[in-house]
Amino acid sequence: MLTLKHVLVLDNFQYFLPKCPALEWLEILMCSQLHNLHVSEPLLRLEFLRVQGCAINKIELHAPKLTTFEYRGCFKVIIALHKCLKLKTASIASHIEDNLEYVFTGLPNGLPHVERLHVKVFVRTQIPGFTQLPLKFINLRHLIMRITFGSAKRFGKNAVLQLAYLLEAAPLLVDLHLDVSYYAICTFILFVVLNTL
Structure with missing residues:
Protein backbone atom coordinates (compact mmCIF):
# COMPACT_ATOMS: atom_id res chain seq x y z
CA MET A 1 0.00 0.00 0.00
CA LEU A 66 -7.54 -2.82 -10.99
CA THR A 67 -11.11 -3.22 -9.73
CA THR A 68 -11.81 0.12 -8.00
CA PHE A 69 -11.05 3.70 -9.06
CA GLU A 70 -11.94 6.88 -7.14
CA TYR A 71 -11.38 10.41 -8.39
CA ARG A 72 -12.26 13.70 -6.73
CA GLY A 73 -11.25 16.98 -8.31
CA CYS A 74 -11.50 18.94 -11.54
CA PHE A 75 -13.50 17.48 -14.46
CA LYS A 76 -10.94 18.72 -16.98
CA VAL A 77 -8.93 15.57 -16.35
CA ILE A 78 -8.69 12.94 -19.07
CA ILE A 79 -9.29 9.50 -17.61
CA ALA A 80 -7.94 6.69 -19.79
CA LEU A 81 -8.38 3.39 -17.97
CA HIS A 82 -9.78 1.43 -20.90
CA LYS A 83 -6.98 -1.14 -20.60
CA CYS A 84 -8.09 -2.00 -17.06
CA LEU A 85 -10.47 -4.79 -18.02
CA LYS A 86 -11.38 -5.74 -14.43
CA LEU A 87 -12.28 -2.20 -13.40
CA LYS A 88 -15.91 -2.59 -12.32
CA THR A 89 -16.43 0.13 -9.68
CA ALA A 90 -15.69 3.85 -10.05
CA SER A 91 -16.50 6.98 -8.06
CA ILE A 92 -16.14 10.42 -9.66
CA ALA A 93 -16.79 13.68 -7.80
CA SER A 94 -16.37 17.35 -8.62
CA HIS A 95 -17.85 20.21 -6.66
CA ILE A 96 -15.59 22.68 -8.48
CA GLU A 97 -16.70 22.70 -12.09
CA ASP A 98 -19.93 23.09 -13.94
CA ASN A 99 -19.64 20.26 -16.43
CA LEU A 100 -22.38 17.67 -16.32
CA GLU A 101 -21.81 16.99 -20.01
CA TYR A 102 -18.45 15.39 -19.14
CA VAL A 103 -20.30 12.54 -17.44
CA PHE A 104 -21.85 11.62 -20.78
CA THR A 105 -18.98 12.40 -23.14
CA GLY A 106 -15.74 11.81 -21.22
CA LEU A 107 -16.44 9.02 -18.77
CA PRO A 108 -17.82 6.34 -21.12
CA ASN A 109 -14.63 6.45 -23.16
CA GLY A 110 -12.27 6.44 -20.17
CA LEU A 111 -14.14 3.88 -18.06
CA PRO A 112 -15.77 1.52 -20.59
CA HIS A 113 -15.78 -1.60 -18.39
CA VAL A 114 -17.34 -0.05 -15.28
CA GLU A 115 -20.49 -1.74 -13.98
CA ARG A 116 -21.00 0.41 -10.85
CA LEU A 117 -20.57 4.18 -11.07
CA HIS A 118 -21.07 6.82 -8.39
CA VAL A 119 -21.04 10.43 -9.65
CA LYS A 120 -21.28 13.71 -7.70
CA VAL A 121 -21.46 16.94 -9.67
CA PHE A 122 -22.32 20.59 -9.04
CA VAL A 123 -24.18 22.50 -11.78
CA ARG A 124 -24.36 26.30 -11.85
CA THR A 125 -26.06 26.90 -15.19
CA GLN A 126 -28.94 25.55 -17.24
CA ILE A 127 -28.58 21.88 -18.15
CA PRO A 128 -27.66 21.71 -21.85
CA GLY A 129 -30.03 19.99 -24.24
CA PHE A 130 -27.73 16.99 -24.76
CA THR A 131 -28.23 17.12 -28.51
CA GLN A 132 -25.13 15.10 -29.38
CA LEU A 133 -25.37 11.35 -29.43
CA PRO A 134 -23.51 10.08 -26.39
CA LEU A 135 -20.84 7.51 -26.08
CA LYS A 136 -22.33 4.50 -24.36
CA PHE A 137 -21.63 3.00 -20.97
CA ILE A 138 -21.81 -0.48 -22.49
CA ASN A 139 -21.33 -2.37 -19.20
CA LEU A 140 -22.91 0.02 -16.70
CA ARG A 141 -25.57 -1.70 -14.57
CA HIS A 142 -25.68 0.41 -11.36
CA LEU A 143 -25.49 4.20 -11.23
CA ILE A 144 -25.70 6.52 -8.24
CA MET A 145 -25.70 10.16 -9.28
CA ARG A 146 -25.85 13.18 -6.98
CA ILE A 147 -26.39 16.52 -8.71
CA THR A 148 -26.51 19.85 -6.88
CA PHE A 149 -27.81 22.85 -8.79
CA GLY A 150 -26.37 26.22 -7.81
CA SER A 151 -29.65 28.15 -8.10
CA ALA A 152 -33.19 26.94 -8.69
CA LYS A 153 -34.08 30.26 -10.40
CA ARG A 154 -31.92 29.45 -13.43
CA PHE A 155 -33.77 26.23 -14.26
CA GLY A 156 -37.19 25.58 -15.73
CA LYS A 157 -39.56 23.32 -13.85
CA ASN A 158 -38.77 20.41 -16.15
CA ALA A 159 -34.98 20.81 -16.36
CA VAL A 160 -34.39 17.68 -14.32
CA LEU A 161 -36.31 15.63 -16.89
CA GLN A 162 -33.42 16.16 -19.29
CA LEU A 163 -31.55 13.66 -17.15
CA ALA A 164 -33.61 10.95 -18.81
CA TYR A 165 -30.69 11.10 -21.25
CA LEU A 166 -28.99 8.75 -18.78
CA LEU A 167 -31.19 5.97 -20.07
CA GLU A 168 -29.80 6.47 -23.57
CA ALA A 169 -26.22 6.66 -22.35
CA ALA A 170 -26.50 3.42 -20.32
CA PRO A 171 -28.83 1.08 -22.23
CA LEU A 172 -28.18 -1.91 -19.92
CA LEU A 173 -28.77 0.01 -16.68
CA VAL A 174 -30.56 -2.04 -14.00
CA ASP A 175 -30.44 0.33 -11.00
CA LEU A 176 -30.49 4.12 -11.09
CA HIS A 177 -30.39 6.20 -7.91
CA LEU A 178 -30.62 9.89 -8.73
CA ASP A 179 -30.40 12.55 -6.00
CA VAL A 180 -31.08 16.07 -7.22
CA SER A 181 -30.96 19.13 -5.00
CA TYR A 182 -31.10 22.88 -5.38
CA TYR A 183 -28.52 24.55 -3.20
CA ALA A 184 -30.06 26.02 -0.04
CA ILE A 185 -33.51 26.33 -1.60
CA CYS A 186 -35.22 22.97 -1.78
CA THR A 187 -34.22 19.36 -1.98
CA PHE A 188 -35.89 16.36 -3.40
CA ILE A 189 -34.83 12.81 -4.08
CA LEU A 190 -35.85 10.81 -7.06
CA PHE A 191 -35.26 7.10 -6.75
CA VAL A 192 -35.80 4.95 -9.75
CA VAL A 193 -35.20 1.25 -10.01
CA LEU A 194 -35.15 -0.12 -13.50
CA ASN A 195 -35.53 -3.85 -13.94
CA THR A 196 -34.59 -5.51 -17.18
CA LEU A 197 -36.92 -8.15 -18.48
Whole structure:
Protein backbone atom coordinates (compact mmCIF):
# COMPACT_ATOMS: atom_id res chain seq x y z
CA MET A 1 0.00 0.00 0.00
CA LEU A 2 1.20 3.51 -0.77
CA THR A 3 -0.43 6.79 0.24
CA LEU A 4 1.06 10.08 -0.89
CA LYS A 5 -0.47 13.16 0.76
CA HIS A 6 0.83 16.72 0.31
CA VAL A 7 3.94 15.33 -1.38
CA LEU A 8 5.92 17.05 -4.12
CA VAL A 9 5.49 14.59 -6.98
CA LEU A 10 7.42 15.38 -10.16
CA ASP A 11 7.06 14.07 -13.70
CA ASN A 12 9.50 11.22 -13.09
CA PHE A 13 6.85 9.61 -10.86
CA GLN A 14 5.88 7.42 -13.83
CA TYR A 15 9.23 5.65 -13.54
CA PHE A 16 8.86 5.10 -9.80
CA LEU A 17 5.58 3.13 -9.83
CA PRO A 18 6.79 0.20 -11.99
CA LYS A 19 9.59 -0.29 -9.45
CA CYS A 20 6.91 -1.27 -6.88
CA PRO A 21 5.86 -4.70 -8.21
CA ALA A 22 3.90 -5.62 -5.04
CA LEU A 23 1.80 -2.42 -5.07
CA GLU A 24 -1.92 -3.24 -4.67
CA TRP A 25 -3.34 0.01 -3.21
CA LEU A 26 -2.38 3.53 -4.31
CA GLU A 27 -3.71 6.84 -2.98
CA ILE A 28 -2.51 10.20 -4.25
CA LEU A 29 -4.01 13.02 -2.19
CA MET A 30 -3.47 16.79 -2.41
CA CYS A 31 -0.29 16.55 -4.50
CA SER A 32 -0.64 19.84 -6.36
CA GLN A 33 2.46 19.45 -8.55
CA LEU A 34 1.35 16.16 -10.10
CA HIS A 35 -0.03 17.02 -13.54
CA ASN A 36 0.01 13.63 -15.25
CA LEU A 37 -0.37 10.15 -13.86
CA HIS A 38 0.88 8.22 -16.87
CA VAL A 39 2.61 4.88 -16.43
CA SER A 40 3.83 3.14 -19.59
CA GLU A 41 4.54 -0.22 -17.94
CA PRO A 42 1.70 -2.35 -16.53
CA LEU A 43 1.11 -2.24 -12.77
CA LEU A 44 0.42 -5.95 -12.46
CA ARG A 45 -0.92 -6.13 -8.90
CA LEU A 46 -2.64 -2.76 -8.47
CA GLU A 47 -6.28 -3.28 -7.40
CA PHE A 48 -7.29 0.12 -5.96
CA LEU A 49 -6.51 3.67 -7.13
CA ARG A 50 -7.65 6.93 -5.52
CA VAL A 51 -6.68 10.38 -6.83
CA GLN A 52 -7.99 13.37 -4.91
CA GLY A 53 -7.31 17.10 -4.85
CA CYS A 54 -4.48 17.09 -7.42
CA ALA A 55 -3.99 19.53 -10.31
CA ILE A 56 -3.94 16.59 -12.68
CA ASN A 57 -4.62 16.69 -16.43
CA LYS A 58 -4.51 12.99 -17.32
CA ILE A 59 -4.76 9.62 -15.61
CA GLU A 60 -3.59 6.83 -17.88
CA LEU A 61 -2.28 3.47 -16.82
CA HIS A 62 -2.61 -0.23 -17.46
CA ALA A 63 -3.41 -2.25 -14.35
CA PRO A 64 -4.90 -5.63 -15.28
CA LYS A 65 -6.14 -6.30 -11.71
CA LEU A 66 -7.54 -2.82 -10.99
CA THR A 67 -11.11 -3.22 -9.73
CA THR A 68 -11.81 0.12 -8.00
CA PHE A 69 -11.05 3.70 -9.06
CA GLU A 70 -11.94 6.88 -7.14
CA TYR A 71 -11.38 10.41 -8.39
CA ARG A 72 -12.26 13.70 -6.73
CA GLY A 73 -11.25 16.98 -8.31
CA CYS A 74 -11.50 18.94 -11.54
CA PHE A 75 -13.50 17.48 -14.46
CA LYS A 76 -10.94 18.72 -16.98
CA VAL A 77 -8.93 15.57 -16.35
CA ILE A 78 -8.69 12.94 -19.07
CA ILE A 79 -9.29 9.50 -17.61
CA ALA A 80 -7.94 6.69 -19.79
CA LEU A 81 -8.38 3.39 -17.97
CA HIS A 82 -9.78 1.43 -20.90
CA LYS A 83 -6.98 -1.14 -20.60
CA CYS A 84 -8.09 -2.00 -17.06
CA LEU A 85 -10.47 -4.79 -18.02
CA LYS A 86 -11.38 -5.74 -14.43
CA LEU A 87 -12.28 -2.20 -13.40
CA LYS A 88 -15.91 -2.59 -12.32
CA THR A 89 -16.43 0.13 -9.68
CA ALA A 90 -15.69 3.85 -10.05
CA SER A 91 -16.50 6.98 -8.06
CA ILE A 92 -16.14 10.42 -9.66
CA ALA A 93 -16.79 13.68 -7.80
CA SER A 94 -16.37 17.35 -8.62
CA HIS A 95 -17.85 20.21 -6.66
CA ILE A 96 -15.59 22.68 -8.48
CA GLU A 97 -16.70 22.70 -12.09
CA ASP A 98 -19.93 23.09 -13.94
CA ASN A 99 -19.64 20.26 -16.43
CA LEU A 100 -22.38 17.67 -16.32
CA GLU A 101 -21.81 16.99 -20.01
CA TYR A 102 -18.45 15.39 -19.14
CA VAL A 103 -20.30 12.54 -17.44
CA PHE A 104 -21.85 11.62 -20.78
CA THR A 105 -18.98 12.40 -23.14
CA GLY A 106 -15.74 11.81 -21.22
CA LEU A 107 -16.44 9.02 -18.77
CA PRO A 108 -17.82 6.34 -21.12
CA ASN A 109 -14.63 6.45 -23.16
CA GLY A 110 -12.27 6.44 -20.17
CA LEU A 111 -14.14 3.88 -18.06
CA PRO A 112 -15.77 1.52 -20.59
CA HIS A 113 -15.78 -1.60 -18.39
CA VAL A 114 -17.34 -0.05 -15.28
CA GLU A 115 -20.49 -1.74 -13.98
CA ARG A 116 -21.00 0.41 -10.85
CA LEU A 117 -20.57 4.18 -11.07
CA HIS A 118 -21.07 6.82 -8.39
CA VAL A 119 -21.04 10.43 -9.65
CA LYS A 120 -21.28 13.71 -7.70
CA VAL A 121 -21.46 16.94 -9.67
CA PHE A 122 -22.32 20.59 -9.04
CA VAL A 123 -24.18 22.50 -11.78
CA ARG A 124 -24.36 26.30 -11.85
CA THR A 125 -26.06 26.90 -15.19
CA GLN A 126 -28.94 25.55 -17.24
CA ILE A 127 -28.58 21.88 -18.15
CA PRO A 128 -27.66 21.71 -21.85
CA GLY A 129 -30.03 19.99 -24.24
CA PHE A 130 -27.73 16.99 -24.76
CA THR A 131 -28.23 17.12 -28.51
CA GLN A 132 -25.13 15.10 -29.38
CA LEU A 133 -25.37 11.35 -29.43
CA PRO A 134 -23.51 10.08 -26.39
CA LEU A 135 -20.84 7.51 -26.08
CA LYS A 136 -22.33 4.50 -24.36
CA PHE A 137 -21.63 3.00 -20.97
CA ILE A 138 -21.81 -0.48 -22.49
CA ASN A 139 -21.33 -2.37 -19.20
CA LEU A 140 -22.91 0.02 -16.70
CA ARG A 141 -25.57 -1.70 -14.57
CA HIS A 142 -25.68 0.41 -11.36
CA LEU A 143 -25.49 4.20 -11.23
CA ILE A 144 -25.70 6.52 -8.24
CA MET A 145 -25.70 10.16 -9.28
CA ARG A 146 -25.85 13.18 -6.98
CA ILE A 147 -26.39 16.52 -8.71
CA THR A 148 -26.51 19.85 -6.88
CA PHE A 149 -27.81 22.85 -8.79
CA GLY A 150 -26.37 26.22 -7.81
CA SER A 151 -29.65 28.15 -8.10
CA ALA A 152 -33.19 26.94 -8.69
CA LYS A 153 -34.08 30.26 -10.40
CA ARG A 154 -31.92 29.45 -13.43
CA PHE A 155 -33.77 26.23 -14.26
CA GLY A 156 -37.19 25.58 -15.73
CA LYS A 157 -39.56 23.32 -13.85
CA ASN A 158 -38.77 20.41 -16.15
CA ALA A 159 -34.98 20.81 -16.36
CA VAL A 160 -34.39 17.68 -14.32
CA LEU A 161 -36.31 15.63 -16.89
CA GLN A 162 -33.42 16.16 -19.29
CA LEU A 163 -31.55 13.66 -17.15
CA ALA A 164 -33.61 10.95 -18.81
CA TYR A 165 -30.69 11.10 -21.25
CA LEU A 166 -28.99 8.75 -18.78
CA LEU A 167 -31.19 5.97 -20.07
CA GLU A 168 -29.80 6.47 -23.57
CA ALA A 169 -26.22 6.66 -22.35
CA ALA A 170 -26.50 3.42 -20.32
CA PRO A 171 -28.83 1.08 -22.23
CA LEU A 172 -28.18 -1.91 -19.92
CA LEU A 173 -28.77 0.01 -16.68
CA VAL A 174 -30.56 -2.04 -14.00
CA ASP A 175 -30.44 0.33 -11.00
CA LEU A 176 -30.49 4.12 -11.09
CA HIS A 177 -30.39 6.20 -7.91
CA LEU A 178 -30.62 9.89 -8.73
CA ASP A 179 -30.40 12.55 -6.00
CA VAL A 180 -31.08 16.07 -7.22
CA SER A 181 -30.96 19.13 -5.00
CA TYR A 182 -31.10 22.88 -5.38
CA TYR A 183 -28.52 24.55 -3.20
CA ALA A 184 -30.06 26.02 -0.04
CA ILE A 185 -33.51 26.33 -1.60
CA CYS A 186 -35.22 22.97 -1.78
CA THR A 187 -34.22 19.36 -1.98
CA PHE A 188 -35.89 16.36 -3.40
CA ILE A 189 -34.83 12.81 -4.08
CA LEU A 190 -35.85 10.81 -7.06
CA PHE A 191 -35.26 7.10 -6.75
CA VAL A 192 -35.80 4.95 -9.75
CA VAL A 193 -35.20 1.25 -10.01
CA LEU A 194 -35.15 -0.12 -13.50
CA ASN A 195 -35.53 -3.85 -13.94
CA THR A 196 -34.59 -5.51 -17.18
CA LEU A 197 -36.92 -8.15 -18.48
